[in-house]
Amino acid sequence: MAVEQRVAERMAKDMKEISISEFFEKNRHLLGYENSTKALITIVKEAVDNSLDGCDEAGILPNIVVTLKQIGVDRFKIVAEDNGPGIVESKIPFAFGKMLFGSKFHRLKQSRGTQGIGISGAILYSQLTTGKPAKIISSTGGKIHEFELMIDTVQNEPSVASHITHTNKERWHGIKIELEAEGNYIERYQSIPEYLRQTAIANPYAHIVYNGPNGTLKFDRTTNIVPKQPKEIKPHPYGIELGILRRMLAMTRTKNLRAFLMRDFTRVGSRSAEQIFRLAKLESSRKPKSLDAEESERLHKSLQMVKLIAPPTNCLSPLTEQLIENGLKKELNAEYFVAVTRPPSVYRGNPFQVEVGLAYGGDLNPNSAAILYRFANKVPLLYHQSSCAITKSVEAVDWKRYGFQHPNSSVPVGPLVILVHFASVWVPFTSEGKQAIATYPAIMKDIKLALQDAGRKLAKFVRQKKQARDKQLRRQLFERYIPELAGSLSKLTKKEKNSIISNLEEIIKAGGSRISESKKIKKEKEE
Amino acid sequence: MPKKRTEKKLVGLGEDVLKDIKQKKNPKIEIPIRSLSNVVYDEKTKSLTLGDKVSKRFFFNVAHAKKFMQTMMVAAFCKELLNEKIHTSLRDMYYNLKHTISNSDENTFDEQRESDPIVIDLEVALDVLREQLHLSADVRGRAVGNVTILDRGDTVNLAKLGSGGYAIPSNIEDIKFKKVNAKYILVVEKNAAFERLHEDKFWKKHNCVLIGAQGQAARGVRRLIQRLSNEFKLPVYVFCDSDPYGWYIYSVIKFGSMSLAHVSDRLGTPHARYIGLTISDIEKFGLKDFTIKTRDVDIKRAKDMMKYKWFQHPAWQKELKLLIKGKRKAELEALSGRGLRFMTEKYLPQKIKNKEFLP
Numbered sequence: 080m081a082v083e084q085r086v087a088e089r090m091a092k093d094m095k096e097i098s099i100s101e102f103f104e105k106n107r108h109l110l111g112y113e114n115s116t117k118a119l120i121t122i123v124k125e126a127v128d129n130s131l132d133g134c135d136e137a138g139i140l141p142n143i144v145v146t147l148k149q150i151g152v153d154r155f156k157i158v159a160e161d162n163g164p165g166i167v168e169s170k171i172p173f174a175f176g177k178m179l180f181g182s183k184f185h186r187l188k189q190s191r192g193t194q195g196i197g198i199s200g201a202i203l204y205s206q207l208t209t210g211k212p213a214k215i216i217s218s219t220g221g222k223i224h225e226f227e228l229m230i231d232t233v234q235n236e237p238s239v240a241s242h243i244t245h246t247n248k249e250r251w252h253g254i255k256i257e258l259e260a261e262g263n264y265i266e267r268y269q270s271i272p273e274y275l276r277q278t279a280i281a282n283p284y285a286h287i288v289y290n291g292p293n294g295t296l297k298f299d300r301t302t303n304i305v306p307k308q309p310k311e312i313k314p315h316p317y318g319i320e321l322g323i324l325r326r327m328l329a330m331t332r333t334k335n336l337r338a339f340l341m342r343d344f345t346r347v348g349s350r351s352a353e354q355i356f357r358l359a360k361l362e363s364s365r366k367p368k369s370l371d372a373e374e375s376e377r378l379h380k381s382l383q384m385v386k387l388i389a390p391p392t393n394c395l396s397p398l399t400e401q402l403i404e405n406g407l408k409k410e411l412n413a414e415y416f417v418a419v420t421r422p423p424s425v426y427r428g429n430p431f432q433v434e435v436g437l438a439y440g441g442d443l444n445p446n447s448a449a450i451l452y453r454f455a456n457k458v459p460l461l462y463h464q465s466s467c468a469i470t471k472s473v474e475a476v477d478w479k480r481y482g483f484q485h486p487n488s489s490v491p492v493g494p495l496v497i498l499v500h501f502a503s504v505w506v507p508f509t510s511e512g513k514q515a516i517a518t519y520p521a522i523m524k525d526i527k528l529a530l531q532d533a534g535r536k537l538a539k540f541v542r543q544k545k546q547a548r549d550k551q552l553r554r555q556l557f558e559r560y561i562p563e564l565a566g567s568l569s570k571l572t573k574k575e576k577n578s579i580i581s582n583l584e585e586i587i588k589a590g591g592s593r594i595s596e597s598k599k600i601k602k603e604k605e606e
Numbered sequence: 607m608p609k610k611r612t613e614k615k616l617v618g619l620g621e622d623v624l625k626d627i628k629q630k631k632n633p634k635i636e637i638p639i640r641s642l643s644n645v646v647y648d649e650k651t652k653s654l655t656l657g658d659k660v661s662k663r664f665f666f667n668v669a670h671a672k673k674f675m676q677t678m679m680v681a682a683f684c685k686e687l688l689n690e691k692i693h694t695s696l697r698d699m700y701y702n703l704k705h706t707i708s709n710s711d712e713n714t715f716d717e718q719r720e721s722d723p724i725v726i727d728l729e730v731a732l733d734v735l736r737e738q739l740h741l742s743a744d745v746r747g748r749a750v751g752n753v754t755i756l757d758r759g760d761t762v763n764l765a766k767l768g769s770g771g772y773a774i775p776s777n778i779e780d781i782k783f784k785k786v787n788a789k790y791i792l793v794v795e796k797n798a799a800f801e802r803l804h805e806d807k808f809w810k811k812h813n814c815v816l817i818g819a820q821g822q823a824a825r826g827v828r829r830l831i832q833r834l835s836n837e838f839k840l841p842v843y844v845f846c847d848s849d850p851y852g853w854y855i856y857s858v859i860k861f862g863s864m865s866l867a868h869v870s871d872r873l874g875t876p877h878a879r880y881i882g883l884t885i886s887d888i889e890k891f892g893l894k895d896f897t898i899k900t901r902d903v904d905i906k907r908a909k910d911m912m913k914y915k916w917f918q919h920p921a922w923q924k925e926l927k928l929l930i931k932g933k934r935k936a937e938l939e940a941l942s943g944r945g946l947r948f949m950t951e952k953y954l955p956q957k958i959k960n961k962e963f964l965p
Contacts (some may be wrong), residue, residue, distance in 0.1 A: 407886050552667055556668060556671055557665070557666060557671055559669050559707055559709070559712065560665075560672060560674075560675040560707070560709050562707075562708060563675050563678075563679060563707060563714060564665065564674070564675045565679055566682075567620075567675070567678035567679045567681065567682035568620050568623060568624055568678055568682075570619025570682035570685060570686065571616060571617055571619065571621075571678070571681060571682050571685055572617060572620040572621050572624055574624060579624070579627065582627045582628060582630075583627060583665075585630065586627065586632070586666065587666075589630060
């Protein structure tokens with residue numbers, strides 16, 4: 080037997096399937112647990128994101144309480160409770176104890192979570208660092224179920240340690256999760272309070288209470304209107320990738336290509352379908368599953384060539400300009416606020432919408448780099464700022480035009496907070512930690528347009544303010560010199576000083592300070 | 607010019623400004639520009655004068671406001687000097703006018719550098735001399751000779767002032783000449799040469815007025831030369847180092863200076879002649895061993911001067927070329943190399959006798 084063959088056979092013996100839980104156990108940085116400071120933030124973030132999503136779907140005004148207690152040198156107990164719809168008893172172990180189990184992956188709809196990894200990742204981290212099970216208490220209004228469970232990482236299955244039920248006289252509904260985990264607690268910059276503060280800016284209809292190790296923080300709701308539930312949509316043909324199209328062709332329940340295009344896609348009508356078939360040279364009655372590689376490629380090309388209306392916007396739930404301004408005003412003491420919501424656009428067949436808010440002046444530090452708040456589907460992004468499409472777009476805008484210093488390839492300098500919200504049915508994160516948006520050109524372009532629009536509005540305000548200040552300074556300058564000038568003139572001409580002063584002041588009142596502004600006067604030349 | 611007229615001009619300046627204010631106009635003063643671009647060499651009068659470019663200074667202009675105020679302060683100050691009949695220096699004026707502006711932390715003047723140019727602005731704008739505004743310039747230079755003057759009530763005989771001679775004041779306007787007995791005026795750039803000529807009683811022997819400029823001639827020295835030569839028809843001979851610096855001193859006495867082009871007509875002496883030293887003298891008087899190597903700045907200066915309109919005479923062009931080519935220059939002291947009395951007994955008498963002057 081040849082050496083190669085023996086090696087290959089030995090290797091074949093070692094080959095086996097690895098479960099997704101096992102994979103993430105070894106690659107926990109992909110989930111946002113690479114260090115103990117970030118781990119605590121990620122746990123809170125996963126719990127709060129789930130709570131907000133649940134309340135949104137049920138149309139409930141969210142009340143969320145997060146409690147963090149230090150119970151050892153580097154050990155913390157995290158409790159997160161909401162008033163959402165809760166989870167039915169039978170699904171509780173899977174929702175929390177199995178990776179990639181969830182309701183959101185196979186649909187196109189704007190929501191915070193998508194893949195069913197987040198909260199089970201938190202439980203996995205907890206059991207890896209403390210060996211303790213997680214406690215989940217939930218009710219949909221009937222009995223209260225209390226589970227203690229761990230994740231069997233080899234099987235990717237929940238293993239329930241205990242399950243007890245309580246009566247529920249108050250008809251409480253919601254979820255309460257208790258975890259113990261190793262961690263390191265901080266309160267500045269990228270931290271739990273900062274995460275919750277930014278969450279409150281983007282979700283002003285939520286009431287969030289945080290009982291931290293150093294006291295309680297409350298974020299009151301500023302509006303009682305639950306945003307409209309975004310509609311679930313079918314993909315739009317523009318920008319869809321060939322691989323996805325082939326998968327859709329293979330999995331569709333429709334009987335012919337015409338039905339496939341009109342039912343499985345959005346914005347394809349009978350006329351545009353005919354056009355597509357003509358371009359692709361395909362029969363409309365063909366079975367979708369029967370297309371060969373070359374035919375599906377032709378179909379893919381034709382889909383991009385026909386004129387289609389943009390995807391419907393009811394699948395998106397933007398913050399709206401009003402809410403962005405309110406959110407910023409609530410948390411920042413600035414002088415000027417402006418917000419811009421762009422019309423929806425499409426990348427890779429996915430509708431998305433960009434919103435920008437700017438806060439300027441006031442208490443903001445005029446000499447430091449602008450502060451950037453990044454949001455994706457209303458969730459604050461705290462890490463990986465430099466690799467995010469939002470940061471790159473901010474850097475690519477020419478802020479000097481709007482009166483800011485702008486060091487090469489970095490954010491502008493000035494008393495400025497830049498908020499960017501990216502809303503989409505599918506946010507293209509660069510990793511499962513969900514901290515940075517991938518730099519698709521269509522996305523970058525729209526973010527830049529929104530920033531420029533807001534920048535222009537801000538620049539107008541800044542310019543007006545500067546003009547008013549300059550005018551004031553000019554006036555003060557003249558007023559300062561008037562008494563000396565009048566005194567000298569009085570000595571020269573023997574006229575009364577006070578009447579000269581009042582004459583000069585009259586010229587200022589009549590707009591004398593503008594005389595020199597409008598006329599270009601040749602600068603005096605000295606030797 | 608009588609004091610009355612100077613005062614009238616100052617008052618007129620204030621009244622013009624007041625008229626603008628009453629008409630609710632942006633008050634302005636017009637000041638001829640003194641930069642090099644506005645300095646013209648007048649062939650007819652043989653002097654440097656100002657062209658007709660004028661700058662306007664407005665009060666209601668952020669860039670002008672303070673200077674406008676300062677100009678009026680200096681004008682008012684000068685009017686008071688005239689009324690009180692006192693003279694003072696530029697530095698005294700600066701200290702007198704400097705104070706903190708009320709309700710601010712700003713000074714009327716921060717440095718003397720700010721007040722000095724305003725005096726020149728007024729000289730130009732009102733066409734008066736600084737001395738007529740009762741502001742004195744540097745006092746430098748001295749004179750000896752058979753001249754008797756009346757200076758501030760004292761009768762002074764310039765022949766009887768011992769080894770020091772008469773210190774030439776800044777203000778020559780009020781001096782009266784009682785008796786002048788001389789054939790010409792000899793102006794000497796350097797102090798050492800003045801001392802030599804004075805000790806040797808050169809002025810007595812040759813019956814001239816001897817004036818020591820001590821470097822660049824102060825305004826008083828220039829005015830005294832002008833008055834003496836104009837009022838008594840005396841030729842003027844200037845005696846400087848043979849280098850671009852010395853020659854420029856001569857040209858300032860003759861034509862006026864670029865920085866004071868506005869007063870050339872009252873400070874310049876167009877018929878002055880240059881007696882020496884020249885580069886040609888080095889050969890003629892055997893001074894070769896006592897010359898100095900030129901520095902780069904000398905050559906650069908000489909090249910600049912070759913372009914000046916008032917140095918276009920062939921004789922001067924020749925001297926400048928000789929200097930640039932030979933790269934040697936000579937100081938007055940070089941004459942001492944031929945003997946301590948060579949200058950008094952040989953060089954100057956020979957030059958004057960043969961009328962060896964440069965124009």
